[in-house]
Each structure stands twice: as C-alpha cells, then as structure tokens.
Amino acid sequence: MLGLSYGRIQFTSDLLPADIIGISVYQREQGSFEFHPGPVFNQLILADEINRSTPKTQSALLEAMAEGQVSVEGETRALPQPFFVIATQNPSTQYGTFPLPESQLDRFLMRLHLGYPDAESERELLAGTNPRLRLPDLPRVLDDARLAALQERVDQIQAAPALIGYVQRLVHHTRQLPDCEHGVSPRGGLALLQGARAWAFLAGRSHVIPEDVQAVFGPVIAHRLHSAAGGEPAIAAAQRVLNAVDIL
Amino acid sequence: MEPVWQIPRPALFWLLFTVVALAGLHADHLTPWLLGAGALVLAWRVQIYRGVWRYPGRWAKAVLVLMCGGAILASYGRLYGLEPMVALLWSGFILKLLEMQRRRDALILVCLGYFVAVTQCLFSQTPGTALATLGGVLLVTVVLAALHRRAEAGYWRPMGTAALLLAEAVPLMLILFLVMPRLGSLWTVPQPRQGAIGVSDVLAPGDLSRLGASGEVAFRVKFDGAPPPHNQLYWRGLVLSRFDGRNWSRIEPARHPGTAPQSPDLSVERRGAPVHYQMILEPSGENWLFALETPVPESPEVTLNDDLTLTRATPVASRWSHSLTSWMDYRAAAGGLGDGRRALETALPGAANPRTRELAARWRGEVDSDAALVERVLALYNSDYVYSLEAPLLGRDSVDEFLWRTKRGFCEHFASSFVFILRAAGVPARVVVGYQGGEYHPDAGYLTVHQYDAHAWAEVWLAGRGWVRVDPTAAVAPERIETSVADLLGGEQAFLADSPLSLVRFRGIRWLDRLRLQLDYYDYLWAQWVLGYEYRQERLLTGWLGAWDPWRLGFFILGAGALALLPVLLGQLRLARRRPRPALERLFERYCQQLARRGITRAQGEAPRALAERVARERPALGADATVISALLEEGMYGGGKPDLADLRRRIRRLG
Numbered sequence: 001m002l003g004l005s006y007g008r009i010q011f012t013s014d015l016l017p018a019d020i021i022g023i024s025v026y027q028r029e030q031g032s033f034e035f036h037p038g039p040v041f042n043q044l045i046l047a048d049e050i051n052r053s054t055p056k057t058q059s060a061l062l063e064a065m066a067e068g069q070v071s072v073e074g075e076t077r078a079l080p081q082p083f084f085v086i087a088t089q090n091p092s093t094q095y096g097t098f099p100l101p102e103s104q105l106d107r108f109l110m111r112l113h114l115g116y117p118d119a120e121s122e123r124e125l126l127a128g129t130n131p132r133l134r135l136p137d138l139p140r141v142l143d144d145a146r147l148a149a150l151q152e153r154v155d156q157i158q159a160a161p162a163l164i165g166y167v168q169r170l171v172h173h174t175r176q177l178p179d180c181e182h183g184v185s186p187r188g189g190l191a192l193l194q195g196a197r198a199w200a201f202l203a204g205r206s207h208v209i210p211e212d213v214q215a216v217f218g219p220v221i222a223h224r225l226h227s228a229a230g231g232e233p234a235i236a237a238a239q240r241v242l243n244a245v246d247i248l
Numbered sequence: 249m250e251p252v253w254q255i256p257r258p259a260l261f262w263l264l265f266t267v268v269a270l271a272g273l274h275a276d277h278l279t280p281w282l283l284g285a286g287a288l289v290l291a292w293r294v295q296i297y298r299g300v301w302r303y304p305g306r307w308a309k310a311v312l313v314l315m316c317g318g319a320i321l322a323s324y325g326r327l328y329g330l331e332p333m334v335a336l337l338w339s340g341f342i343l344k345l346l347e348m349q350r351r352r353d354a355l356i357l358v359c360l361g362y363f364v365a366v367t368q369c370l371f372s373q374t375p376g377t378a379l380a381t382l383g384g385v386l387l388v389t390v391v392l393a394a395l396h397r398r399a400e401a402g403y404w405r406p407m408g409t410a411a412l413l414l415a416e417a418v419p420l421m422l423i424l425f426l427v428m429p430r431l432g433s434l435w436t437v438p439q440p441r442q443g444a445i446g447v448s449d450v451l452a453p454g455d456l457s458r459l460g461a462s463g464e465v466a467f468r469v470k471f472d473g474a475p476p477p478h479n480q481l482y483w484r485g486l487v488l489s490r491f492d493g494r495n496w497s498r499i500e501p502a503r504h505p506g507t508a509p510q511s512p513d514l515s516v517e518r519r520g521a522p523v524h525y526q527m528i529l530e531p532s533g534e535n536w537l538f539a540l541e542t543p544v545p546e547s548p549e550v551t552l553n554d555d556l557t558l559t560r561a562t563p564v565a566s567r568w569s570h571s572l573t574s575w576m577d578y579r580a581a582a583g584g585l586g587d588g589r590r591a592l593e594t595a596l597p598g599a600a601n602p603r604t605r606e607l608a609a610r611w612r613g614e615v616d617s618d619a620a621l622v623e624r625v626l627a628l629y630n631s632d633y634v635y636s637l638e639a640p641l642l643g644r645d646s647v648d649e650f651l652w653r654t655k656r657g658f659c660e661h662f663a664s665s666f667v668f669i670l671r672a673a674g675v676p677a678r679v680v681v682g683y684q685g686g687e688y689h690p691d692a693g694y695l696t697v698h699q700y701d702a703h704a705w706a707e708v709w710l711a712g713r714g715w716v717r718v719d720p721t722a723a724v725a726p727e728r729i730e731t732s733v734a735d736l737l738g739g740e741q742a743f744l745a746d747s748p749l750s751l752v753r754f755r756g757i758r759w760l761d762r763l764r765l766q767l768d769y770y771d772y773l774w775a776q777w778v779l780g781y782e783y784r785q786e787r788l789l790t791g792w793l794g795a796w797d798p799w800r801l802g803f804f805i806l807g808a809g810a811l812a813l814l815p816v817l818l819g820q821l822r823l824a825r826r827r828p829r830p831a832l833e834r835l836f837e838r839y840c841q842q843l844a845r846r847g848i849t850r851a852q853g854e855a856p857r858a859l860a861e862r863v864a865r866e867r868p869a870l871g872a873d874a875t876v877i878s879a880l881l882e883e884g885m886y887g888g889g890k891p892d893l894a895d896l897r898r899r900i901r902r903l904g
Binding site for chain 1: 833854855856885886888
C-alpha cells in the first residue's frame with residue numbers, strides 16, 4: 001500500500017545478527033565472496049517479537065536504526081531510504097523474553113499500545129471478509145519519492161521559540177522525576193518535537209502548537225521513562241508530566 | 249595532573265591596564281625606577297602569556313624581592329614611613345604579577361590592587377584624588393569581574409558588571425560615611441614633609457617672594473556673618489624675634505594649654521565684637537596655624553602661645569579644619585615688657601649694616617617718641633621704594649643694600665629692614681609672618697587664601713599700647729593691603745611662576761575667572777562637607793535620630809543598611825527568575841485571569857486552543873469570543889504571526 005519493499009524478521013532466541021544483516025558467501029564459480037543482504041535491507045521492516053532474541057541480536061538493529069546504514073565485515077553499506085522499523089514485543093512476563101536495552105528502546109520513535117478493538121470495530125471485523133484476502137486489492141497510495149516529499153514537508157513545520165521552550169521544559173521535567181531512574185534523552189526530545197511536527201502536519205497546520213506535543217507525548221515518551229519502582233504504568237507517569245508542566 | 253590555569257585574555261588585558269593606570273595615579277610618590285620595574289614586569293607577564301618566556305624560578309624571585317627591598321631602602325633612606333611603605337606595597341603588587349600561576353594568585357593581586365588604589369588617599373584628599381581613586385577601584389573591580397567570566401564574554405561586559413557592582417555599593421558607602429564614628433588615627437605613619445609648601449619658621453630675604461610663585465591654596469575660611477574688611481585680614485602665623493644678621497627665626501614661645509579668653513598670663517585685653525570663623529587648612533606638614541589677631545581656638549588639639557600664635561599638637565598632614573574666635577580690637581601686653589624680653593626684642597647681633605645703624609641712631613636723636621620714629625621710617629618707604637616680587641639678590645649687608653642700592657623688594661624686605669631700623673634705634677620690634685588678605689567668593693561666602701598671599705609685617709612695642717602691628721608694605725603699596733597681591737603683581741613674571749596652569753593667571757578672562765571660582769567652590773564644599781564632616785557628624789546625627797546613643801545608632805545602621813541593600817537583593821531575585829516575557833505571553837496570562845474571573849481556571853499545561861474548546865463547552869456564551877482570542881494568541885505565539893495587539897487587548901478586556 002505504501003509502495004515500499006518489505007521484510008519481516010521473526011525474532012527467536014537463537015537468531016543471530018548475521019540473520020538480520022546478511023552474510024558473505026563464498027562463490028565457487030567466481031572464487032570470491034559475495035554478500036547476501038539480510039532482511040534489514042528493506043524499507044519497511046517488521047521485527048516481530050523483538051524481545052524474544054538475545055540483546056546481542058537486538059543490537060544488530062542499533063546502527064541500522066540510528067544511522068540508516070550497516071557495517072558488515074569492515075564495509076559500511078547504506079540502507080534503502082526511507083527506512084522504517086516496526087517491532088512488536090511480547091509481554092515481558094512471558095517466558096523466553098529478554099528486556100530491550102534502554103539504548104535500543106530510545107531508537108524507537110513511539111511505542112503504541114494496540115490493545116483490543118472496541119466492540120463496534122470488532123463486530124465489523126467479524127462481519128467482514130478475511131482481511132488478508134483483501135490485501136492484494138489495496139491500492140498503492142504512495143511511492144518513495146512522494147513519501148520523501150511528505151517527510152520533507154513535515155520537517156518544514158514551524159516550531160516557535162515558545163513551543164521549543166515548552167518541549168524543553170517537558171523533557172527537563174522528566175529528568176527530575178523522583179521515581180524515574182533516567183529522564184528522557186536529547187534524542188527523545190528530538191523525537192517528541194518531530195512527532196509533534198508530524199501531528200501538526202496531519203492536522204493541516206504549518207506550525208506546531210502545544211496540543212500537538214501533548215497528543216504525541218505519551219507514545220513518544222512513555223517507553224523512554226524507566227520507572228524505578230515499576231509500579232506505575234509509564235503512560236500514567238507521562239500524563240503526570242503533562243499536567244505538571246505549563247505551556248508558558 | 250591539574251590543567252594549567254590560563255588567565256582569560258580580557259582579564260589579563262584589564263589587569264595590565266589597571267597596573268598602568270595605578271602607576272599613573274602613584275607617579276608622584278614612586279621613584280622612577282619603580283615605575284620602570286613595573287613596565288619590565290608587564291612586558292615579562294605578556295611574554296609569559298604568549299608562551300615565549302617562563303615564570304621566574306624560586307631563586308630569581310628571591311633575587312627580585314631582595315633587589316626591590318634594597319632599592320627602596322636606598323632611594324628613600326628608610327623603610328619606616330608612608331612613602332617607602334607605599335613603594336613596598338607597589339613592588340609587592342607588581343612582583344605578584346610574575347607569580348600569577350593560579351586563579352588564587354590573581355585574586356590576591358586584585359586585593360592588593362584595591363589597597364594600591366586607595367593608598368593614594370594618604371597623600372592627597374582633593375575631589376580629584378577621590379575621583380581618581382574611584383576610577384582605580386572601578387578598574388580593579390573590572391579585573392575581578394573579568395576573572396569570573398570566560399574569555400568569550402569579551403572586553404566590555406566585565407566593565408558593565410563592575411560598574412553595576414560599584415553602583416550597588418554606593419548607598420552602603422553613603423550610609424557608612426554618614427554614620428561611621430570617625431576614629432582617631434589608630435596608628436601613626438610618619439608623614440611626607442617634602443613637597444608641602446608654605447610659610448616657614450625661618451625668614452630669609454626672598455623666601456616669601458618664592459611663595460608668590462605658587463597659586464596653591466593655603467587655607468580657606470568661612471566666617472559666621474560678614475567677613476572683616478580686606479585690610480584687616482592679617483593671618484598671623486609665626487612671630488620671628490631672633491635675628492642672626494641675615495635670617496629671622498622664632499624664639500620657641502611658651503605654650504598655654506589653658507586658653508581661656510582672659511587668661512592672665514597673656515595679658516591681653518580683648519575688646520569689641522569677636523569674629524567667629526572656621527578654617528580649613530591644606531596640608532602644610534607643619535604644626536603652626538594661622539589666625540586673625542587674638543584668637544581663641546575651640547579645638548582641644550590647638551594651644552595658644554604667649555605671642556598669641558597658635559600651635560597644633562601634631563603637624564597638619566592632611567586637610568584639617570577647626571573653628572576659632574578672634575577679637576581684632578585688642579591691646580596686647582599693656583602691662584609692660586620685662587627686661588629680659590626687651591633685650592631679646594632689640595637684639596641685633598654682629599656689626600653688619602653699619603649705614604642703617606648710623607641712620608637709626610641719628611633719627612633716634614631727632615624724634616621724641618617711638619611712635620614718631622615709626623612714622624619717620626614709614627615716610628622713608630613711601631618716598632621711592634618699589635614693591636615687587638622680582639627683588640634683586642642681596643649681599644652680606646642686606647639691609648644697607650636694600651635701603652640705599654636696590655630699593656626694590658617684597659614684603660619681607662620691608663618688614664625686615666623696618667624691624668632692623670627700629671631695633672637699631674632701641675625700640676623693641678619683631679617680624680610677623682603669615683598671610684594677608686584672601687580672595688572672597690561672593691556667592692558662596694568664604695575666603696580662599698593662596699600661597700601668594702604670604703606676607704610679612706612688623707610689630708612694634710609702644711609704651712602704654714603694647715605690641716602694635718605696623719605694616720611697612722602698606723606704606724609702599726597700599727593696594728597690596730586693600731585689594732590683593734594678584735591684582736597688584738599679576739603682571740610680573742615671577743608671579744605664579746611655579747603654577748603655569750593656574751587659572752589665577754587668567755583672571756582677565758571673565759568666563760575663565762568664573763570657572764576658577766566655581767572649581768574653587770567645589771573644592772571648598774568638598775573640604776567642608778566631606779573632609780570636614782566629622783565636625784558636624786554628631787550634630788547631624790543627633791538631629792536625625794533625636795538622641796545619640798549606641799542603640800539608636802546601631803538600629804539606624806542596620807535599618808539603613810538593609811534599605812540600601814534591598815535594591816541589590818531585589819535585583820538578584822529578578823535576575824534569578826527573569827525569563828523573556830513577550831507581550832503575547834503577558835496577554836495570554838491576562839486572558840487566563842479574565843477567564844478565571846468567569847469561573848474557568850486554566851489548568852497547568854492547557855494551551856490556548858484546548859482552553860477555548862473547554863470554554864465553549866462550559867460557558868457557551870463566551871465560546872465564540874474565546875475561540876477567536878485563542879486562535880489569535882495561538883497564531884501569534886506559535887505560528888509566527890503578528891496579531892494586532894491592541895485589538896487583542898480590547899477583546900480580552902471585553903471578556904471580563
């Protein structure tokens with residue numbers, strides 16, 4: 001539907017980094033090694049059940065997500081643009097899960113809780129045909145170039161000094177929460193502003209307003225707040241931050 | 249290892265500049281080699297900063313210190329004394345520059361700098377000095393501020409900081425000035441004697457003419473009421489009774505600590521209305537004072553001598569003021585002159601000036617009374633003598649030469665020859681030196697006596713009348729006594745020769761003369777109110793506080809001090825919470841206040857749009873207005889738009 005190449009990686013406990021990045025294989029005919037790119041060389045990647053693999057394998061995605069490139073056998077290879085990773089996580093209380101390192105979490109723009117569909121949607125879901133069968137019929141609405149253009153327009157959304165100040169105070173406030181070990185990193189602040197820009201863009205505005213920031217604050221910030229006590233859901237902590245920081 | 253501390257470049261610049269400026273302030277009392285050493289150290293310091301030269305080693309420093317100490321000892325001849333001490337402070341100050349390896353050293357240097365800047369007040373207390381000291385203190389503070397900033401702050405920011413700091417300190421300074429009790433000197437430092445000029449206790453021909461070359465102020469006088477006429481303003485300083493053939497000197501008078509106006513020892517009969525006045529003396533380095541005839545001093549430091557002159561317990565080393573009362577109509581020692589005293593007052597040792605002695609003996613036979621003899625001598629002066637600052641030099645028989653050959657002289661020539669003739673004729677007579685006249689400031693009502701007003705006259709013992717003042721100069725040049733020496737001799741080259749820039753020289757130019765009087769007036773006010781404040785402090789404070797006791801004073805200092813520091817405190821608070829508050833944000837706050845009045849309190853974190861939506865839900869009547877206002881505010885605050893502020897303000901006001 002987005003017109004992007006797609007790769008799906010099923011994370012398991014015995015998955016190795018090479019399974020993601022790719023591997024050089026000796027070609028007997030040419031007498032040389034040839035690189036076989038792994039599933040990471042796609043534009044849209046679904047990292048399914050990412051916390052089932054070991055941190056070593058998880059971190060294979062670090063460079064890819066941060067810089068849009070991977071280094072294999074001393075060679076740096078660029079990933080296709082745009083590059084987009086979606087990951088799913090199993091509840092950490094299940095067997096065979098490894099907690100994601102904070103640095104890895106920080107690289108995800110947002111964490112969304114899907115939960116269950118509401119009754120109406122569920123009825124529609126049940127009443128309709130199998131959605132998988134409809135997939136091939138979906139029209140293609142975007143391609144690389146249009147998506148890049150849209151991203152560029154998001155970057156052009158204005159953030160006034162007053163708003164930048166608001167974002168900064170929000171981020172700063174998370175660092176002073178008594179029950180959080182670490183606050184939000186500068187990367188998190190950038191993600192918050194970028195998310196707010198995108199939200200403003202979707203709303204058809206040329207500038208970001210505090211409401212945009214508030215709208216994306218929970219998904220962007222919650223997974224970055226590492227609750228020391230662990231009792232309170234991170235999303236509630238994020239809401240408290242919103243209530244505590246004034247827009248001025 | 250600790251990183252090497254490097255002084256920020258602006259701080260170094262200001263420090264070096266300050267050293268140069270302080271050297272300029274002290275140029276008067278420091279020997280030239282000390283200033284040269286300062287230049288050398290500055291160059292060394294710059295080279296250290298550039299990394300070309302190294303800090304001096306331990307031995308080199310020891311040698312430098314010993315050299316400075318030795319050189320100070322050699323050039324001042326002693327180490328104990330004001331000037332050598334300041335020189336020592338100065339050399340310590342500049343040598344510390346070579347040792348400035350850490351920030352702590354730089355701070356020590358700043359402290360020393362404050363001392364160096366302030367020590368110049370020990371030498372001079374004029375308003376100019378005060379201003380210069382203030383400038384020095386400002387510069388040192390700039391260094392201090394620059395040391396606490398990073399180099400990127402630039403060269404001028406520390407200047408602003410320092411100026412602000414000093415401005416904040418001014419109220420405290422004023423309060424301390426007003427209420428601090430003036431303690432007497434806690435220690436004594438031998439004061440510099442050289443440099444100060446004035447009337448001396450030995451009078452040789454030509455001495456007073458030299459004073460005519462100086463336009464400096466000797467003292468100022470403020471009379472209670474109208475001043476006496478100019479020709480009565482004889483400021484007696486010293487009585488010179490001993491003559492050694494050329495010089496007149498004083499016989500140390502007996503002092504009378506009890507200075508009751510009718511003290512029997514002095515056998516003075518005071519008559520008429522007294523004149524009360526306050527004198528502000530410039531430093532003379534001497535302990536004799538000047539006063540109108542038959543003074544009674546008020547200050548306990550001053551004693552009255554039996555020749556009716558005044559002596560202060562210690563030399564006048566800095567500006568000093570005291571009050572006294574004089575009875576100008578008086579009769580001194582009418583009771584008679586003892587034989588011993590008579591012998592002293594007629595003594596003429598040696599056999600010099602034979603021609604004068606012969607003349608005196610002849611006249612003695614021709615007249616029948618001492619008074620007639622005096623008239624005769626004055627008539628002689630009135631014949632063909634010239635009053636001038638440019639008197640020819642006189643040889644061994646100085647009186648003979650003056651009376652018959654040169655016939656040209658200043659007041660000391662006339663006074664000295666007059667007394668000589670009278671003594672040769674057996675009449676007790678003596679020379680009195682002091683000042684005559686003064687310049688009256690018409691608007692401010694005070695009298696300024698300059699060094700060129702120095703004067704010498706005579707006192708003659710007349711039987712039945714006691715000591716009588718006779719001024720032979722008045723016979724030669726009555727204008728001298730009636731107006732002023734400046735008017736009379738202003739055209740002569742010797743007049744003000746030592747003060748080429750003195751404005752007295754340009755009395756002919758009207759506006760310059762006004763300027764001179766005005767400057768002199770400021771100087772007088774300064775002396776009167778700042779330096780002389782200790783004399784009115786108690787009365788003033790008693791007036792303010794109702795009474796004078798330590799508790800009241802303490803509370804006053806605390807209260808006024810707190811009041812003076814309040815602006816500083818408020819400034820700090822403001823600084824701490826200062827955030828840019830653009831007009832739109834203030835309007836937004838105003839908008840929230842208006843809504844709060846209508847019962848809608850903005851929640852923390854609620855932005856204009858969300859607020860308007862809530863208003864529309866909870867108070868539909870206000871909804872439309874609020875939506876417009878919120879949209880305008882949002883556009884202005886976040887959208888970079890420029891809404892019409894006046895219109896917005898109107899809308900917000902209407903909301904309430």
